[in-house]
Amino acid sequence: MRPVRIALLIAALGASQAQAGMFDDDEARRQIADQRIKTEARFDQQARAQLELASQIQRQADEIARLRGQIETLTYELETAKKRQQDFYLDLDTRLRKFESGAPAPTAAVDGANPANSKPAGDPAKESQDYETALNQFKAAKYKEAAAGFGAFVQKFPDSSLAPNAQYWLGNAWYAQRDCKKAIDAQSVVTSRYADSPKAADAWIAIATCQLDMGKAAEAKKALETVVAKYPNTPAADTARERLKKK
Structure with missing residues (x-):
């Protein structure tokens, strides 16, 4: 078991x-x-x-x-808006020059005036050619070359009927290169030396634009007010009033 x-x-x-x-x-x-x-x-x-x-x-x-x-x-x-504005001013510039070219030429000195003291007449063909060359460079966005061309023009032909326009476009050429200081300097010549020209009011607008870009709102406001006060019946004055309303 x-x-x-x-x-x-x-x-x-x-x-x-x-x-x-x-x-x-x-x-x-x-x-x-x-x-x-x-x-x-x-x-x-x-x-x-x-x-x-x-x-x-x-x-x-x-x-x-x-x-x-x-x-x-x-x-x-x-x-596109900038291009339209540029084309507008270029077209206006062309129209103004055509209008100015129809004005009678200044008469020769008479009544005993001394011809030796009178300024020699410029070459209208040469002036027009140089101006057109610089303007075409601006149209082609060759702003550096345009600035050089307009700068040379106002030095060679300071008393030309095209000088205010050339000085104005010189400022625009500098602005297109984002050099507001030189642009303001150039436009200031228009507002002082050529204050009675059709470009003076537009130059003040350009100055105000540069001053705004530089953050100088008070100075820009003063420039716009100057346009309204000095050139009240111009398209530039209308632009200035619109800008002042937005401030």
């Missing part, structure tokens, strides 16, 4: 160990499954976060593209 009991004890012990081993395997599999579920959940959460981040980046890129489009449109409209 004793050997039988021992055999039964051994068998029971083996079954117990086998069952324990089976339980250990089940627990391990359960832990692995739990770990897999947690890992997959974490990956899923990260994927959703990355997808949302990508979506935010895309929305921001779309907004940037929209704003860039608006900026390009506004820039184009501004450049």
